[in-house]
Amino acid sequence: MIKINTLNGNTFAQMIISGANNLYNNRKTVDELNVFPVPDGDTGTNMSLTATAMATELLKKGDTTLTKAADTMSFATLRGARGNSGVILSQLFRGFYKGVKGEDVLTTETAAAGFKNAVDTAYKAVMKPKEGTILTVASAGAAKAQEILVDGEMTDLLTFCDEVSQSMEEALLNTPELLPVLKQAGVVDSGGQGLMQELKGAFAVSYTHLTL
Numbered sequence: 001m002i003k004i005n006t007l008n009g010n011t012f013a014q015m016i017i018s019g020a021n022n023l024y025n026n027r028k029t030v031d032e033l034n035v036f037p038v039p040d041g042d043t044g045t046n047m048s049l050t051a052t053a054m055a056t057e058l059l060k061k062g063d064t065t066l067t068k069a070a071d072t073m074s075f076a077t078l079r080g081a082r083g084n085s086g087v088i089l090s091q092l093f094r095g096f097y098k099g100v101k102g103e104d105v106l107t108t109e110t111a112a113a114g115f116k117n118a119v120d121t122a123y124k125a126v127m128k129p130k131e132g133t134i135l136t137v138a139s140a141g142a143a144k145a146q147e148i149l150v151d152g153e154m155t156d157l158l159t160f161c162d163e164v165s166q167s168m169e170e171a172l173l174n175t176p177e178l179l180p181v182l183k184q185a186g187v188v189d190s191g192g193q194g195l196m197q198e199l200k201g202a203f204a205v206s207y208t209h210l211t212l
Contacts, residue, residue, distance in 0.1 A: 003156040007106040009065040013058045015202040016073055020051035022201025023194060030197065033190035036133070036181050037084070043190035046083030050090060051198060053080025065104045070097040070114070085191045088122055088134055092195075095121025108160045112145035115164070132178030134191030140171030141199075161203045165196075172196055 007015075023030075023044070030044025057076040058069060074097035077090035099117030103110045119142040123129050144167035148160060172192045176183035 004158055005107060005156065007066075007157060009067070009069045009104065010063060011205070012066050012106050013061065013064055013069040013072075015205040016069070017055040017058055018205040019198040019200070019202035020048075020055035022204070023051050023197045024048045026197045027194075030190050030194045033187045033193055035185045035187060036179055036189065037130075042083060043085045044194055046086040047089050047191070047194040047198075049082040050077050050080055050086035053077060054093070066106050066110070067097075067101055067103055070100050073097065085134065085194060088126065088191065089195070089198075091122040091125040092118040092134075092138055095119065106157070108145075108148060108157060111157070111160065112142075112149050115142040115145045118142065130179070132175040132182060133189050134195050136175060136178060137168050137171045137189070137192035137195055141165075141168040143167070165199060165203055168192075168196060168199065 027044035027048040030047065031041045032044075034041045034043040054073050054076040057072050058064075061068070061072055064072070070093075074090075074094045077086075077093045081087045081090040095118035096114040098121065099114035100106070100110045115138075119135070119139050122135055122138060126135065129135055141164045144164050145160070148163060172188050175189040175192055176187070179189065182189060
């Protein structure tokens, strides 16, 4: 199996744009899960509008480095955030930018730093963080990334993405156990599902682009 240790800024930008497209394509499914904090059925729409604002700006940039792409991603989502879910998504991207600032390429180390800063920033931005939400799902990914670094045996980004994504998916499936309103409705958290749609679309680019 091919192993990839670094991703340049252009591929990273393509990943983020692909993630935004996947979130857009699945926005209605995410909307249907929306029962917390208010059952207004717009989580997927708001997250998609936020991510689309980011994708639009990235498409304008052309050749870029990791830092520049992440900076564009952070600025565009902060300015284009819609609804509570969009604001939290923008804070995750803002934190990710702080974690990779100054880097030209993505590695497992820089990705882990980005994930950690993303979660720290998002938790600080929410007045009363609630577990069983998008924050829980993001936190699981950051924790897995740090665990991989501590083990010190893996530098392959494809495997890294797989393991982080799996941990986040497991956390998403467990959200009904943390929020009774989700369990009563028989759904997982909509914000967490929206985040997974963004990441699944993003990770799909790394698999297809780098293994051809």
